[in-house]
Amino acid sequence: AQTVTQSQPEMSVQEAETVTLSCTYDTSENNYYLFWYKQPPSRQMILVIRQEAYKQQNATENRFSVNFQKAAKSFSLKISDSQLGDTAMYFCAFMPPNTGNQFYFGTGTSLTVIP
Amino acid sequence: DTAVSQTPKYLVTQMGNDKSIKCEQNLGHDTMYWYKQDSKKFLKIMFSYNNKELIINETVPNRFSPKSPDKAHLNLHINSLELGDSAVYFCASSPRGSGVLEQYFGPGTRLTVT
Numbered sequence: 001a002q003t004v005t006q007s008q009p010e011m012s013v014q015e016a017e018t019v020t021l022s023c024t025y026d027t028s029e030n031n032y033y034l035f036w037y038k039q040p041p042s043r044q045m046i047l048v049i050r051q052e053a054y055k056q057q058n059a060t061e062n063r064f065s066v067n068f069q070k071a072a073k074s075f076s077l078k079i080s081d082s083q084l085g086d087t088a089m090y091f092c093a094f095m096p097p098n099t100g101n102q103f104y105f106g107t108g109t110s111l112t113v114i115p
Numbered sequence: 116d117t118a119v120s121q122t123p124k125y126l127v128t129q130m131g132n133d134k135s136i137k138c139e140q141n142l143g144h145d146t147m148y149w150y151k152q153d154s155k156k157f158l159k160i161m162f163s164y165n166n167k168e169l170i171i172n173e174t175v176p177n178r179f180s181p182k183s184p185d186k187a188h189l190n191l192h193i194n195s196l197e198l199g200d201s202a203v204y205f206c207a208s209s210p211r212g213s214g215v216l217e218q219y220f221g222p223g224t225r226l227t228v229t
Binding site: 033035037039042043044045046047050089091095099101102103105107108110 | 146148155156157158159160163171203205207209211216217218219220222223225
């Protein structure tokens with residue numbers, strides 16, 4: 001079974017500071033995909049960043065970067081220079097191969113950016 | 116232009132009623148999904164369709180019946196609504212066979228059963 005664990009239900013960070021959200025997953029697969037999605041109060045699910053397991057280089061998207069540790073099955077999200085608009089629920093998602101693009105989501109981390 | 120749209124965005128109904136939620140995507144994607152997000156924000160896949168064919172059907176009561184008239188639409192019909200069906204339902208879509216595998220989500224439908 002594929003499981004995704006986000007051990008931090010809630011986090012807060014001062015505006016302009018850096019915060020790291022953790023995610024671990026359990027799989028016996030070698031090739032898979034990982035994603036971070038953001039869900040602001042508007043409820044819309046927005047893709048933040050994605051990582052292919054076969055790529056050793058960590059993905060980055062502007063202020064968002066990941067620390068992908070394949071052996072440890074860890075996929076943390078770092079948000080630099082936090083902004084008020086980053087306040088949202090953040091979901092880690094795992095997609096194994098050959099499952100019809102099925103996603104397994106973690107339970108989410110609620111991030112609050114404090115002005 | 117909205118990529119993945121859902122109607123209605125809010126739905127309040129009484130127990131025992133039958134209701135439908137519609138989903139449409141204009142991205143040309145082959146695969147569409149329905150997710151349920153409960154009060155604790157947990158997101159769980161319900162169904163997945165690829166080119167109008169059911170490919171994922173998680174353990175969902177048979178009161179829930181997805182219908183895909185074409186690959187751009189995946190509607191969700193719910194019979195005999197129960198209090199526990201109250202949740203936010205998300206439709207999503209993704210391409211297939213390309214290097215882009217992320218899912219694009221609709222705005223969600225908040226269903227409240229009273």
